[in-house]
Amino acid sequence: MRLKPAALLTGRYDWDPDVLPISEFQNRLAAVHRMLAEHGLSALIVHGNSTDYAALAYLTEFVPKLGPAFALFSPDHSVRLLVSGSPAMISAAKRLTWVEDVQPIGDLKTSIVAWLGESNFRSNTTIGLWGLGAITVRPYGAITAAIEPRGEIVGLDAALEPLRLRKSAREQEILRRASAILAEAMRELARAFESGDGMRSTTLAAERAAFRLGAQDARALASARPGGPPALPSAYDDCAVDPLLAYAAVRFAGYWAEGFLTLSRLHNSALMQAQAGLAAIIRRARPGVTFAELTALAEQHVRPYEMHPLTKQSIGNSIGLALEEPHEAVASVLTLRKDGVYALRCGAAGQGSDNAIVSAMVHVQESRVEVFWSALPSAELLTETLP
């Protein structure tokens, strides 16, 4: 799900070496430098902003709050971070990263030209750029204006983003903790629903529960009409809705966990079919299984319902520093991979309000799946084939 960007991130974003020690970043940087060498490159610029910072945070832990930021990786493996904000804000920015050389962007072109000069780049050098997806017109223009007189830029999103898909043991642990926070947020949301609270109150209850447990960010959405898709509540939306389709996403230590839940006081056939579909795809999830296979399997299980449009469009995706990480394509086929962490979802769409969506957070291992969280009412739905 794509979430409305916050005007300013306010949670706990300071780098915590107990959660992600410097060795974790050293391992990531070593992998990136190997990739750069394979592409014949020696330097890299990584872009991030407050809505799309996954690549930048992967290498530096820095999450931009006030505007874009750029990490400059030199051939000698030194790192400089250029951040938005005034020079008086640098001490606050330094708390967010292990990188020691943190400077205000100032004029981006001038800052990059200065970096090129300090790093003794030869003419006709080629520099990689990661984070192209979200870079806006002016920063991109400044980077090209700085580099192209001396060399060229190569976009490396496709080459480097797969690095993020295989989660390290520490990342798995963070995602487990994020999922535990999600579980409590969903329990709170369900309690609010059972109490007869309206759309806005149920989502607020979920968000507060997540923050109480240490989430950096928490967003909850809920149906504005019975059986409607989860949506942002407006200031005036607080009527009780049944069935309620809810969505919550929580971020812990930079990593997201997300889930869909359907609540109803009445018998809900669509929900039962969606649960059956979700259980089936979780049981099937293994390295090498394609998303197309999972979609076909879910479609079988939700019959006679149609797949809900939100899940027909995307049965699942890798999740981590971004809510939706890019799929890994093997021979143009999108597949699950070993040690990937995925949000998998299944929805059933019937007539009128007879709709449901449920989901799960899973860790795909070689021969089993670890379920970090699921909206299934009972683990029995899964146990028949799980070892």
Add this chain to the structure above:
Amino acid sequence: MNLHDRIDAVRKGMAAEGVGLLIAASSGLHSLDRPDPVCYLTDYRSIGESLFLLFQSGAAILIVSPAADADRVASRYTASASVATDDVFDAMQATLAGRQAAAASIATANIASLPYRLAQRIFSFDGSAARDFDDALYCLGECKTGDEIEHARKATAIAEKAFERLLETAHPGLPECELAVELNCYTESLGAEDNFLMLSASPHARAVTPSSARRIERGDVLLAELSPNFEGQFSQICRTVSIGTPRRELQEKYDLAVRAMWAGIEKIRPGIRASEVCHAIDRVFEAAGYVEYCRPPHMRRRGHGLGCGSVAPGDIAADNHTLLEEGMVFVVHPNQYIPEAGYLLCGEPVRVTATGVETLSKRTAELGVVDARRSGFAPCA
């Protein structure tokens, strides 16, 4: 002024400039102090990128992303046609296919805020050399609509309640970020859809910054820019709080900052320039001996417009000679570093009236004090 009047004014401006089609863009990052032409023309805040196509002939369509926003846009935006999609450029092409579209006279607004690749596709659309309409767009009607002014009042009331909450809950030992999260949850419970909340504390600050995990300490000066957004309209109050009994210099210098703020506010009326408000504030600091502190890095600007939509009159700064008009809403904040006291915040949102100015806040800035012996508040409980 209402949204219909605003659209009419823009269409007349398009006709005068020979523009047949305006393509206005929003990145979805709805900012406190940057203009957003899609919000300005539709009063709709998209989740992702959005485009508003306005034809001089009368038709219009709002294209929002992602596709999952379909239900929301259908229920909340009814002024013209709308579509929700994961690819706003494809939807734009489909909309314009087959239309004569005045292709020879396309203008754009705010395309530079979009991701570069999407912007490139729009710039290269139909091979036309689209004209930039950013400046002209806002000149055609810079004041807020009646709804926006009402929303600014509600946002201001939420900000003031949030400050009361801050005074009730801040205490030594509480991390800044936990206080900020608590205030955000609280403003959301009061109806705010967002909040640009800068909050930081230190014994002697050089600037206000986004919150960190640093724990508030006795003797700190806590700075807060409380900026809730109600139904798309931001407001802002700026406040300073002493953690424990304030030092004499802190109280004296804060009183100076408040005097400077009122000197600026009292200057406001239709027809004067934004720079004159800035000069009125500067003069108070200069008279107190702080001439060299009336420039960066000791201050940045003396206020600014409040989005979403138009952020007229822009920054309250010495180089902004925009004429103030009735209906403009902006914040006046001296926000000044003073060597004896550190960085100090005081600021009020104001509306330019037919004859002068109305302060939107009910209880204006004075130095807040938190009992340094207080403890034990659990955020988000």
